[in-house]
Amino acid sequence: MTNVSDFVIDRIQQWGVTRVFGFPGDGIGEFDGALGRADRQGEGLKYVRPTHEEICALMATAHAKFTGEVGVCIATSSPGGFHMLNGLYDAKMDNQPVVAIVGQQGLNSLGTFTQQENNLERTFADVACYVQTIVSPEQAQAVVDTAFRTARTRLAPAVIILPHDVQGMDMQQPGREHWVSRSSAVAPSTAITPPDEELKKAAAILNAGKKVVLMVGHGANGATDEVLKVAELTGAGIITALRGKQVVPSDVPYHTQQLGLLGSRPSLEMIKDCDTLLLLGTNYPYAQFLPKTGQARAIQVDLKPEQMGLRYPTELNLWGDVKATLTALMPYLEATTDLEWQQGVSRGMVEWEQEMTAQAETEYEKLNPRLVFHELNRRLPPQSIVTCDAGTTADWYGHHIRLRRGMMGDLSGLLATMLAAMPYATAAKFAYPERPVICTIGDGAFQMLGMNELITIKKYMDGWDNPQFIILVLHNDDLEQVSWEMRTEDGNPLWDGSQDVQSVDYAGYAELLGFKGIRLKKGDDVGAAWDEAFAHRGVTLIDAYTSKNVPPLPAHISLEYAVNTAKALLKGDPEEGNVIVDSAKALVTEGVSRVKGALHIGQDEKEKDE
Structure with a gap:
């Protein structure tokens, strides 16, 4: 006879x-003991034990993001559970199915105020x-099945609390008694498609548009071909949210990458001029960069109905899976022959x-x-x-990394918690051990818990x-x-x-851990450092001694941004001189680049005419 822990496993x-x-x-x-027994018998789950419970939850969230599966994390009572909260909020805010035990x-x-006894249901309720x-x-049976079923359909974390004595109780199969539920371990389909009538309404809006923009988020994962086909039919330009970067290959010429502070100027110009906006699997939070109210007719497609119509007043909200919805929508779309908008993008x-x-x-x-x-890149x-x-790694990732078809990339999105880059990268390596994984992280985040995770890598890399x-x-x-935010947001x-x-x-x-270390201090050595790292079949850490004063310039510098920075410098910023010099260099480069780009494009057009 098995006990409850054996059954749950x-x-x-x-x-x-x-x-x-x-x-x-x-x-x-007792649950850990059952995991050990199953492992010795060759029937166990692959158990990964990093250095901290927060890392466990972040790794489970990353596993869900990179694989589409339910991520699972396990921790002990009060202190262990409390440590997992940050990672579980990352799952909640980025709509990922995770189950915490x-x-x-x-x-x-x-309820007796004993050691490590707290009201965990209340703690995890939010x-x-x-x-x-x-x-x-x-x-x-019913609790485990409901947790997994709910996590998958609601795209959120679920929590199973398992008291120590219950873990070791003899397992009893549920019978037909009143108040006893008999459940199934069957995942429901999430390939939801809106009604045909709603699809026709969406097609009519898109067919009427002359300047269409697709904004694509992580919720469109797996729908790359469908997104590209819709863009082809409508003559649309494509913007990806930062977490949707991997959905659309970077070599699509009218994919303008991101929008906003981490975005491109073509994305901003598209939004300023568009007349139709199709939001696909994204909860893009920066409403100030979206079209003016009334400028564009907007449609949103998402599996999270409570998150639709929040950032921009949409005309039509389609509750559905992006891939299934676009597949059903395409027969109603009229292929445009006017590609001037797309070519301009x-x-x-x-x-x-x-x-x-x-x-x-x-x-x-x-x-x-x-x-x-x-x-x-x-x-x-x-x-x-x-x-x-x-931190600023997200700025440079958004501005300079171009993910081609088959590549993947991710980060902590709406929560934007520090240190997630390391557990994300490690979880990705466990999921895809044959692939090269590159973690980019700032020294502040690395000191939080990131350094610890080099120990986890050391422990498991042989597998x-x-x-x-x-x-x-x-x-x-x-x-x-944060230094730049203090200047630009608060003055x-x-x-x-x-x-x-x-x-x-x-x-x-x-x-010290037996890995390759590369100290990088000069621009002339950057290419060689990456070549050395990619030539090494093992773990490499590139310690890049970079400037802290290079401004993460947005595509458009607002008056507020400029005024607040000036106020900060006038108040006695200790890096005043370096900030002024480095910002000036960046602004000059931006201006020269725009002139060169315009001349280059003009020459191309002249050659075409000739």
Whole structure:
């Protein structure tokens, strides 16, 4: 006879789970013991134990993002469960199916203020779409199945709380008694398609549009071909949200990458001029960059109905899976023969890429971080997976990384939590051990928990088919993104007391663990450093000593941005001189690049006419 823990392990495998991310403790001890028994018998889940419960939850979220499967994380009672909250909120805010299994003290301890006993259902009530304590063996089946079913359909984390004594109880199959549920481990289909009448309305709006924009998010994963076909039929330009970057290949000429602070000028110009907007699987949060109210007719397609029509007053909301909905929509679309709008978008993107190259090649007193990303992009191998963090690595990732078909990339989106780049990259490597993985992270985030995860990599790398794993650390001894936000958003000068990051020999730390460390300080050495890293069949850490004063310039500098920066400098910013000089260089480069780009495009048009 099996106990409840044995049953839960078998049941989650029936739900297709092959890997879990966990950290042990006495509150989950009987369950951990059952995992160990199953592993010794060759029937267990692949158990990954990183260095912290927060990492477990972030890895489970990343697993869901990169694979489309349900991510699973496991932790002990109160302290372990509390540590997982940040990663679970990452799953909630980026609409990812994750199931957390959290230990609890015995049933008789509940509500008695004993050690490590807290009201976990109340704790997880905000983050979880479903949270339930298993209080008897007969209840276990229904709770586990409901958690997985709800996580998959609601695209959110669910939490199973498992008291220590219940973990070891003899398992009883649920009978036909009143109040006893008998459930199934069958995943519901999420390939939802809107009614035909609604699809015809959407087609009429798109067919009437002359300047159509598709804004594509991570919710369109798996629908690349359908998105491209709709763009072809409507003559649309394509913008991708930062988390949707991998959905549309970068070599599509009318794919203008991102919009907003991390976006391109062609994306901004498209939004300013468009008359029709089709939002596909995105909860893009920056409403200030979307069209003016009444300018564009808008349609949104999403599996999260509560998130539709929030950022822009849409005319039509289609509750459905992006791939299934576009497939059903296409027969009603009329192929346009007027491609002037789309071709203009493509020309703008040529100019923007020239500007990004010029920005990367601008020389500063210290190493230009843009150049490091620019040279990485030139060398990305097929099937690469790239992660970035919530600091300026996200700026440079958005501006310079171009994911081709088959490549993947992701980050913590709406939560934008620091340090996620490392657990994301490690989870990606577990899911796709044959692929090259590149983690880009700032030194502030790396010091949080990122350094610890080099230990996790050391522990598990021998099991990877291809042990190539590259970590790029932007070493500028500053919480750079926040420093710029203090200036541009609040008009406050940099405050060393909050922003300084203690300098560490990150390459040396990697070398202590037996990895390759590369110290990068000169622009002339950037290409060679990446070549060396990609030639190494193992783990490489590039310790890039970059400037902290290169401005993450948006495609359009608002008056507020400029005024607040000026206020910050007038208040005595300790980096005033460097900020002024480096910002001026970036602005000059931007202006020269735009002139060169215009001349280049004009020459191309002249040659065509001739």
